[in-house]
Amino acid sequence: xxxxxxxxxxxxxxxLRAGLKSFLNQKEIPKDLLGVVLPSPRDLPxxxxxxxxxxxxxxxxxxxxxxxxxxxxxxxxxICPVTMGLMADVFKKLEKHPQVLKxxxxxxxxxxxxxxxxxxxxxxxxxxxxxxxxxxxxxDNIKSxxxxxxxxxxxxxxxxxxxxxxxxxxGIYLVDPDGRFHALFQPQFHNADKIVSYFxxxxxxxxxxxxxxxxx
Amino acid sequence: xxxxxxxxxLLVGLVALAAYADESVRIINPWVMAAPPTVQTLAAYMDIQxxxxxxxxxxxxxxxxxxxxxxxxxxxTHDMAAMVPHKDLPIPSGKKVSLKPxxxxxxxxxxxLAIREGDSVPLSLTFNDGIRLDVxxxxxxxxxxxxESHQHSPEPMDHHGSHHDMH
Ligand SMILES: [Cu+2]
Numbered sequence: 557x558x559x560x561x562x563x564x565x566x567x568x569x570x571x572l573r574a575g576l577k578s579f580l581n582q583k584e585i586p587k588d589l590l591g592v593v594l595p596s597p598r599d600l601p602x603x604x605x606x607x608x609x610x611x612x613x614x615x616x617x618x619x620x621x622x623x624x625x626x627x628x629x630x631x632x633x634x635i636c637p638v639t640m641g642l643m644a645d646v647f648k649k650l651e652k653h654p655q656v657l658k659x660x661x662x663x664x665x666x667x668x669x670x671x672x673x674x675x676x677x678x679x680x681x682x683x684x685x686x687x688x689x690x691x692x693x694x695x696d697n698i699k700s701x702x703x704x705x706x707x708x709x710x711x712x713x714x715x716x717x718x719x720x721x722x723x724x725x726x727g728i729y730l731v732d733p734d735g736r737f738h739a740l741f742q743p744q745f746h747n748a749d750k751i752v753s754y755f756x757x758x759x760x761x762x763x764x765x766x767x768x769x770x771x772x
Numbered sequence: 773x774x775x776x777x778x779x780x781x782l783l784v785g786l787v788a789l790a791a792y793a794d795e796s797v798r799i800i801n802p803w804v805m806a807a808p809p810t811v812q813t814l815a816a817y818m819d820i821q822x823x824x825x826x827x828x829x830x831x832x833x834x835x836x837x838x839x840x841x842x843x844x845x846x847x848x849t850h851d852m853a854a855m856v857p858h859k860d861l862p863i864p865s866g867k868k869v870s871l872k873p874x875x876x877x878x879x880x881x882x883x884x885l886a887i888r889e890g891d892s893v894p895l896s897l898t899f900n901d902g903i904r905l906d907v908x909x910x911x912x913x914x915x916x917x918x919x920e921s922h923q924h925s926p927e928p929m930d931h932h933g934s935h936h937d938m939h
Contacts, residue, residue: 630808630810630811630812631811631812631813632813632855633805633807633811633813633814633815633877633879633880634805634815634844634846634855634873634874634877634879635846635853635855635874637805637807637914638805638873638874638914641913641914676810679808679809679810680808680810680811682808683807683808684808708852719881721854721855721857723852723853723854723855724852724853724854725851725852725853726848726851726852726853727851742851743848743851743853
């Protein structure tokens with residue numbers, strides 16, 4: 557009888573502790589994710605762009621998937637292919653988790669509207685990973701997306717032959733399935749294993765949060 | 773066939789290396805980062821070792837496969853990546869200068885024909901004292917760690933990152 561009381565008491569205590577713990581964690585960002593995840597996700601404005609297949613790429617394309625975004629240009633032979641290769645490594649590593657792979661998309665957004673047409677983007681993105689999406693469009697629409705994410709880019713003064721270079725933010729931006737700016741992997745986090753483990757953790761706490769909010 | 777051309781490229785490269793091993797300046801492991809065949813720019817990397825008693829300067833690079841070749845450096849400041857062209861590249865006496873992804877590179881501009889993995893790209897490097905080194909740079913994928921080389925930026929963007937660097 558005493559034993560039973562202790563057992564029930566113990567179970568109640570454990571249950572209470574677990575409940576308290578999850579209550580305390582509700583708004584807390586896991587420690588590992590500080591500096592990567594935004595304190596609170598940020599809504600994005602409307603924009604109208606075109607993907608590498610000529611289809612509309614607007615805010616709705618972010619719905620229901622985690623989107624990994626990188627901003628660059630195809631005339632960039634060093635940082636851009638290195639980062640695209642890194643993003644491809646992340647996707648290849650996530651092939652081990654088919655459920656996760658189904659819920660992510662990799663997007664290369666060109667900040668060189670003049671030179672990057674959908675056709676050249678197609679050859680570019682698919683080379684790195686078969687499902688990557690290339691996105692381009694007019695400057696105003698690119699700007700509404702980049703401004704809302706804090707992405708900066710600047711064209712250099714053209715040389716005599718008209719060629720120019722572009723300096724640009726080189727982080728990997730993460731938009732959540734609600735279409736909100738959720739996290740940013742700055743260059744010092746650019747390691748495929750690191751991004752995979754952070755992302756899985758992020759997905760998990762997002763899932764828990766969604767459940768708590770009573771959404772499906 | 774691809775294997776064969778790779779082998780030839782390698783041999784040519786080795787012969788070129790051997791021929792210049794006794795010279796004052798030499799090129800070690802030249803390579804070009806593979807990219808989609810449609811791109812208009814590629815990047816070549818290598819180590820340049822100067823065993824001479826005097827400082828040298830790389831002043832010009834040419835390749836029959838490209839309209840022009842420039843010396844560039846990728847830089848990272850406040851999360852902005854940029855390429856800065858250099859008009860020449862000093863190689864101090866007794867020093868080795870490394871061109872690698874995320875840093876110094878030879879920017880290969882406007883290929884005459886599509887460049888694919890396994891191709892070799894002839895490069896002529898001219899130094900200030902008139903020495904010209906001809907090398908063949910193999911086109912290959914970056915090693916896995918190349919992707920990480922640009923995370924070591926000279927000025928960290930924030931200190932949150934520091935306690936994550938324990939891999
Ligand atoms: Cu360059």
